[in-house]
Each structure stands twice: as C-alpha cells, then as structure tokens.
Amino acid sequence: MGKHLILVSHGTFCEELKRSTEMIMGPQEIIHTVALLPSEGAEDFQKKFEDTVANLEEYTVLADLMGGTPCNVASRLLMSGAKFDLYAGMNMPMVIAFLNNELVGSSDDLAENAKANTVNVNALLNAQDDDDDE
Secondary structure: OOOEEEEEEEOOHHHHHHHHHHHHHOOOOOEEEEEEOOOOOHHHHHHHHHHHHOOOOOEEEEEOOOOOHHHHHHHHHHHOOOOOEEEEOOOHHHHHHHHHHHHHOOOOOHHHHHHHOOOOHHHHHHHHHHHHHO
C-alpha cells in the first residue's frame, strides 16, 4: 500500500475512528490522525498536520466537518499548492472503502461509498415487514 490516510477532526474523534476501524480491519500503519484539541488554534493544528504529512509522498485526508478548522486548514494547504485528496464528513465506511481500495487497487469514490452506507434502518426494516405481509 503506497497511499496513506490522514484523519483530521475536532477533538479525538479521528483517533477513536482509527481505533474502531482497526477492530474490524486490524492494525493500520497507513492511517494517521491529527486532532484539534480545545486548547489549540488553527496555527497549532496546521503545524501538527504538516508534521504528520512531512515524509508522506501520497495521501488522502478525511475531515470530520466541512467548514470546521481541520477541513479549512487542509483546504488552505490545497489552495497553496499541496497535492492530496480531501473529503469532509468522514465516517467508518469511508475509511474502510479507502483501505479496500488500497488492498485491491481500485478507486471507488469514498463520498459515494459513504452515501451508500448511510441507511435509515427503520425504513429498511419497515419495507421488509411490508414485503413479508404480501
């Protein structure tokens, strides 16, 4: 696997998402986390982010929230010439899709995968109940 995955978030969400993913997929050396802590500002976060990616050639960034500091810092780096893919609204299906893409050499769209895995389970179960009644 050549590409790395950087998870960025407010608080330790990114770290916990990595841990939860590893419960399913096993240890992941290619996943790195950068958490914006309550005591930090955008400059602190940018320094941590740049330190994390300094020795990485190719990486994708998943941010927790569009318009939040972690995503905004990454966006500004893109606008200043950095080269990486950035997605906002990260979730576990996106992380697993990234890992699967790397394992099998595919390029499934992470955002589409996240949408496809966002399901109202109540509606799904109700639809199955309706099918059973027929």
